[in-house]
Amino acid sequence: MTGNLRYKETRNEEERRKRPEMAAPMVLATPYNSVSVVINGNRRGCTARFAVEAKKSLLCISNGHGEDEVAVSILKEITSMGGLKLEVKAIPLVGMGHAYKRCGIATVGPSRNMPSGGFFFMSKLGLLQDIHAGLISLTVLQWKTIQAWAIKNPNGTLLAVGDLFPLFLAWMASRKCIKVCQMSAGSGIKFIFVGTAKSEYYRCDVDNLNHKLGFFDCVESILFPQCVCLPWERAMMADLNCCLIVPRDSITTASLKKALPPSAESKVKDLGNPMMDNLNPSGVLEFLKKQIPSLCVALLPGSRAPEVYSNWKTILDAVENLLMSPISDQIIFLVPIFSSLEIGLFSKTLLSMGWKFGVSESLLPDIEDSILCTENILSASSDPNGESGILYSFSYKKDNAFLLLTRDLFPDVANLADAAIAMAGTATEQLVGMGKPVFTLSGNGPQYTSQFANAQSRLLGKSVILCSRHSIVGEMTKILKGERFMNFFKENGLKRMGATGASKRIALQIHHLIWHKDSP
CATH class of the missing domain: 3.40.50.2000 (Glycogen Phosphorylase B;)
Incomplete structure (x- = not known):
């Protein structure tokens, strides 16, 4: 958003000299911290423009060791692009975030290893052990960290990598930012979702493997046959502040495009799976x-x-x-x-x-x-x-x-x-x-x-x-x-x-969205 100030030309030069503060450009606070100031500097009406642009910020939210590695692969590509004033941070929801620390990416918020290793949904005992180890309080503190970051960086971008949980946190942070900063829907902080968990291959038996689906999988397939992504997930993806969705494979991309509203279809991109990047051998063996x-x-x-x-x-x-x-x-x-x-x-x-x-x-x-x-x-x-x-x-x-x-x-x-x-x-x-x-x-x-x-x-x-x-x-x-x-x-x-190179393709899309937010 660009704010414009126009100073009326004073009647004579003597009055202008008496009021020198009128010659100084004024900076307006805007959600994007960017402002254009227009001064009519002479009687001919010519203009001079001054632009103030803030440094951009990106926070990555990931929930698992594999998801951390995927996120790091993308972030390394983004930060390798020259000439960018981009502050990158990450919050690992599961584990200590060793992948980020190994690559020198700063982490924010609390982190802790849980007994289930993040797989509490596969075991009732694992869930109980995680709750006893402080899962609920940890999750609350992590949410507060993400929320505070979003309010502090209303011009920032959230990158959610994983499944429903990081997507939900990014969506919630975006809504909170709109409310606190009194912005209109579609303005302010944006979020991007790189899905690593959901795939149509889980439901489509293309190889005739005849594996029996679990009870809940069967219920989901009956109630929501059109897409592996459930209605509430698709609702968050269709949000105006969600600007890019990258499913893990081509078959899921095609399914999701059909299931989303026409207005949101274009934000779904088939860019490949970053898991296949950074697998070149070091030569040690x-x-x-x-x-x-x-x-x-x-x-x-x-x-x-x-x-x-x-x-x-x-x-x-x-x-x-x-x-x-x-x-x-x-x-x-x-x-x-x-x-x-x-x-x-x-x-x-x-x-x-x-x-x-x-x-x-x-x-x-x-x-x-x-x-x-x-x-x-x-x-x-x-x-x-x-x-x-x-x-x-x-x-x-x-x-x-x-x-x-x-x-x-x-x-x-x-x-x-x-x-x-x-x-x-x-x-x-x-x-x-x-x-x-x-x-x-x-x-x-x-x-x-x-x-x-x-x-x-x-x-x-x-x-x-x-x-x-x-x-x-x-x-x-x-x-x-x-x-x-x-x-x-x-x-x-x-x-x-998929083929290698997905991290770079995703990074290029994110780079464009961060630095050209006002473009369609």
Whole structure:
């Protein structure tokens, strides 16, 4: 909004000199902190314009480790664009926001690790544990932080990444800003929604997988068949202050466009899935390419404690069956451990199951300087973050197999692996997007239940193979021996997860909306 002031020309120059304050431009306070001042400076009526433009602000709201990574990928692209005076902050609703801190993005508001790791909706016990740990008070404080930021930055932009909850908070903050700052609907703070949770693939059985939907899923499909996004979600997306909606895949984009009012259809963009960005290997494990035997398998137990440690035991039980099978003369297992986890507990489980610590000279003849191996594994990994500048990686041997336990090397592991055994969320989706088959096991913890495994299978199609510790040998042998299957995984991964570059495409759209708010 631009405010214009016009000074009437004084009758003569003598009166103008007596009132010098009239020559000074006046600054008006506006919702966008920008003002144009027009002064009629001479008798000919020519004008001079002065513009005052405030620095723009953006607050990112995300609810989960995977969502934090998606948000960081987008924010890095935005901040890399030169010449922008943009203040970027984030509020992680789940966990401590390690992804933001790793990239130097400032976080605001309280943060805390909850017993369920953010998956309280999958377990009544998990919900009760979270409430006992202070979930309600934490949520209230986080909402107050977002609300205060919105009122302080009425020219700002909110970026909600995840599901209904961050979208709801962004919508509420926008409404609160309009009320407090006495703005009209459609003016003031804008919000953007990048949806990572909802997909039509959850409901459309395009691969004839015949998975049974849960009770509530069935009710939703009957009551609201037109779109996986429910009416109240679509109402928030149709709000005048919502200026961009990015669903996670093409099929959901098409469905949402049909379900929204015609006036809101244009704000829905099919820009891809940011989960597939930033997966280029660092090269730290390049030396393994010459040494990798006929089969390389990634083991992905997840990222949330404490169930990640029970997931690890379940995966190792399945690995035992692979070791007793003739699937390969040699197998190498690669395990990328998330930075916040205690790597010593993974090692302790390996040692208790008969794995021997040490580097094999035949497999790893040239250990690069970036790989640190130590005889005293438990004491060396007592600090979950390790020493600055040192990558912790440990090797184990059992029968015809080698296992490499690494710290934060998922892109390297994903690129080297032929397949994966997983009980993870985001990592499973990324492996599928890279064209790799993922053999998934269901566990008993709140993070990765049978319900969650079935939902992943519906979302990702036949690239996710549900199996037990006993059936994994037969399933893996059948899949990895067929070239036809491997070509299918590449095509399916591209269809379900999209091509790389989504973060940059989304960032360009956000950049335009932030700096051209008055444009259609």
